[in-house]
Amino acid sequence: MKKKLITAAALLLLVVPGLAACSKDTPAASDTNQGQAASAAAIKQEVTANLKGEPYTLDPAFASDSTSYWVIDHLYEGLYRYDQNGELVEGAAEKIEISPDGKTYTYHIRKGLKWSNGDALTAKDFEFAWKRVLDPKTAAYEPSALYYIEGAEEYNTGKGPLENVKIATPDDYTLVVGLKNPTSFFPKVAIGRPYLPVNPKVVQADKNWAAEAKSIVTNGAYKVSGWEHNNELTLTKNDQYWDKDAVTMETVHFKMVNDATTSYQMYKTGKLDLIDSLPTDVIEQEKGKEEYKTTADFGVYTYTFNTEAEPFNNAKIRRAFALAIDREAITQNITKGDQKAAYGYVAYGVTTPSGKDFRDEAAPYYSYDPAAAKKLLEEGMQEQGWSTLPAVTLKYSTGESHKKVAEALQEMFRKNLGVEIKLEHQEWKTYIDTYKQMNFQIARMGWTGAYLDPLAVLELYTSKSSSNFTKWENAKFDELIEQARVEQDQEKRTKLLHEAEDVLMAEMPIIPVYFYTQNYLNNKKIEGIRYSVTTEPDFRWAKKVAE
Structure with a gap:
């Protein structure tokens, strides 16, 4: 991808900027240059990241x-x-x-x-x-x-x-x-x-x-x-x-080092030069400092449904879970970076022929609406003939932020849908295998576009895509993506991609939660x-x- x-x-x-040495005496220019060259040569060029x-x-x-x-x-x-x-x-x-x-x-x-x-x-x-x-x-x-x-x-x-x-x-x-x-x-x-x-x-x-x-x-x-x-x-x-x-x-x-607190302590003691996962409780105090860096990512933090596994084989139930999530609460109280709540799938950053951002051209596909979520859940259960929702396990990969988001979703689903779900986490290598085997009902995953274009992330959900782990297939979506691949007129191509996102968000095989913004601490000695x-x-x- x-x-x-x-x-x-x-x-x-x-x-x-490099650090300047100070001295009482001012050496000749040639001596200064030689000294600087020797100093630079003496610096071991190595960096340690997490x-x-x-x-x-x-x-x-x-x-x-x-x-x-x-x-x-x-x-x-x-x-x-x-x-x-x-x-x-x-x-x-x-x-x-x-x-x-x-x-x-x-x-x-x-x-x-x-x-x-x-x-x-x-x-x-x-x-x-x-x-x-x-x-x-x-x-x-x-x-x-x-x-x-x-x-x-x-x-x-x-x-x-x-x-x-x-x-x-x-x-x-x-x-x-x-x-x-x-x-x-x-x-x-x-x-x-x-x-x-x-x-x-x-x-x-x-x-x-x-x-x-x-x-x-x-x-x-x-x-x-x-x-x-x-x-x-x-x-x-x-x-x-x-x-x-x-x-x-x-x-x-x-x-x-998977634990954010441990890696942060290692950074502060000079054992790491770069970390990209900060404990949420230190983000505010680090913002504004020289070493704190923020970059937007062309990607989205999502939860993936297995659309062949009950209860998420029903689109209304999938949508109910999406509407039950308060994304603003997650970005403000948990991630605390500069992440934006995601009310669509394609992230910000793509300028279209109209001069607007692709994301801004489309109205939000959903909102935080507990009442509508509850109604959709009831309709979906009725369509399936269920009086009780099948048990649900939400899976996520180990990590402080992932754990907090999963716990927040667990509480939102309980409060807004009346659904009790079980949480299960795994270490990254094991989790990747679990995810690829589609051994889940709902599971955390995030995607970053291979290049800055809506197609890069939308094409992940075609029936032909090796990255589609939802088991969701939609002929109309496939057709729109294929047309967008070959369309040379950029206005027409943009329209096709918007239509494809319309289909994806109506069927909701995935839940976008927030658009990625990556926070780093970068040792000022490394430029x-x-x-x-x-x-x-x-x-x-x-x-x-x-x-």
Whole structure:
């Protein structure tokens, strides 16, 4: 899933001034310069951030969550990459040609590229990686991300042969990709994780190649130099990376501390340089300080219904639960950041041809309305022939904020619907498996768009999407999304996307709760971390300016 063409205006680029040394004597200019150079050289360029938990996987074919993505984005590089200003630029491809009809992309791979183990990296590695994701036997997380390619969907769903997939490598440095339809935003899609290369020799030799530091092989700015599972993951600059000289941060330590209070204390004592999960009771006191950073995310905190599991196989009951939630109370009293209550699914940040934000063009789809919620619940139960609502268990992943939101929902459903629900939480890696297996009635999840476009989040709920864990299918919704994929007139395309959101919010297979805003504490000694609305913080160009 997930990413966009990020403009410089969409970024929060941190610049923290260095500390100046003081002395009674004023040395000569040459002495001063030499001293500063020596001082800078003496500063160990390393940063320690909190990953919060063990990544689900570091194999791009199976990654599905922001924890894994944060690490993967530092380890691999695809045909495209984001530069220091957040612009989408060439990555492993040094030249890209697009046919006049917009359906054929020819990528010229940089010569001399290498994997972290020294193996040569060629166009054939991309072909191998993409076809591996599409192979039904692989059971990759998001093969649908490659359905833009002609023959890809048919092969992945067993309706066509591999030979019909329009991915070809006429030589080691040329990759030719044929699309089903002209797709102007294909570069935004192709920067996604399913499009990242993997080393064929390594993958074929060991099915667990991405599970340990000694066996994982990467092609990006960093490589894995240490991995103490459930405790710490260490990345060091990849000396085989073609643009290694531009990478200023030598070492990245990812700690795995899930408790927000503990990680906050570690930050305050200098054991962490960056945290992105603050205890709710300290947010107010940290706001306004130099080290407190806030970025909007193009994403939404949601709860997902299993629409085939009772009682949420009824749309009125799903909508009743949505109307019973006081979102303003959650954002004001629990999250306490700058999150906005979500009364639709597509987050703020997309400007349409009208000049307005996509979100502002649509009226709220629902409101906090306990009376209407109660009425809908009664109607839904009557339709199902139930005198008593089946027992409900709400599942969420471990974490202070998730726990507080879940407890708030539990109380709101009790108060506003007269429904007692059970809460169940799991650690992240276990929870991801539970969620993917759709072993829930209602479960917490959040989605961030792969790129800054309504399609990036709406397409997650088509019947073909690998990311649709609701079991909800709607032919009209699918049709609208398919039309939006190929519509070249931006006004018509925007209208189609609004209509698709109308269908999604009427059926309510998910409950949007609030639009993400990420709060960080960033050690003022670390400058140049690149923040984005669609990715986790990027350390490649960060620099420690003082010890």
